[in-house]
Amino acid sequence: MDLESRARAEHPDELRLWLRLMTCAQIIEKRVRMGLRFEFDSTLPRFDLMAQLEKFPKGLKMGELSKRLMVSGGNVTAITDQLVAEGWVQRVDVEGDRRAWKIQLTKAGRAYFNDMAKAHETWIVDSFADLGTKEVQSLYKLLSHVKQSALHSLEDSGAVNLTEHI
């Protein structure tokens, strides 16, 4: 067995872990997408954008949204346009920089998001229903470690601009 093959054989655990992590994420995401679609006529990217705005009542600039959501600027424009057209978010002038603006939830948008967030929480709690409190806490800690590790790796690979604000 050459060096490379040996190096591979030494690391099957991480691969199994990744497949399991991804499967878990996919299953729960499937549940969330279904719920958003059929109960709220919405989608996950739209929910994620509104969730960011809910965390920042003063609003976020397009560029900030782009970094937080890890997607391109053109993409943020497209999703924001939809949400503006439906009355859930609004563009507000930024004092001192006429190129930019803040995106905020409207009053209706806050109410709409709160309804979704409540349902969303139910789906999530259901998804983890078989786990005990300690398991949930252990997982959270371990995944915090994973997040740091994975972010370093992603930055090293050249995706610097997407990771500044996570």
Next chain:
Amino acid sequence: MDLESRARAEHPDELRLWLRLMTCAQIIEKRVRMGLRFEFDSTLPRFDLMAQLEKFPKGLKMGELSKRLMVSGGNVTAITDQLVAEGWVQRVDVEGDRRAWKIQLTKAGRAYFNDMAKAHETWIVDSFADLGTKEVQSLYKLLSHVKQSALHSLEDSGAVNLTEHI
């Protein structure tokens, strides 16, 4: 505080856990998608389909692929068509049922997939580089529990057909 609000307040841990889990999955997925795209001119759904075929050298039927990948039949047809056109997989007659066929990796497809899988493993190992062996193993066990729990929840919500073979 009413009952509903109290019920929500009692379950913030699962929500935090889900957000962290999803973020980890997204970060690593970002890394993998970048690699597949720039180093192999491919995509994650294509990789996933080929990974299934690699696990079953005798081949899988379209319907089996659909269930395993948790996507629609039309979708599997589209991706399979691409991979057939590029010579990585082939459709083989199924004895005794002229409606169906098995999808298999071609010889070239196996070689191509092995190259991708090797690189893929490197990206994954890098993503988990900061974790110790015990952390990796603990995570794997905990996520196995999550998988079962989330699958039950997804089935209860009415997505039965997608979960038979996972």
Next chain:
DNA sequence: TATTGTTATACTCTATAACTATA
């Protein structure tokens, strides 16, 4: 010149429904 955001474009993935061929 650099930055913020939009527009135009194209591509991938995805689901649904109607359809063909076979069981």
Next chain:
DNA sequence: TATAGTTATAGAGTATAACAATA
């Protein structure tokens, strides 16, 4: 009639590159 798979269609999300306006 039911099943396996395809086709046609539509729509969401995504990135890139060119662009306008402003800093």
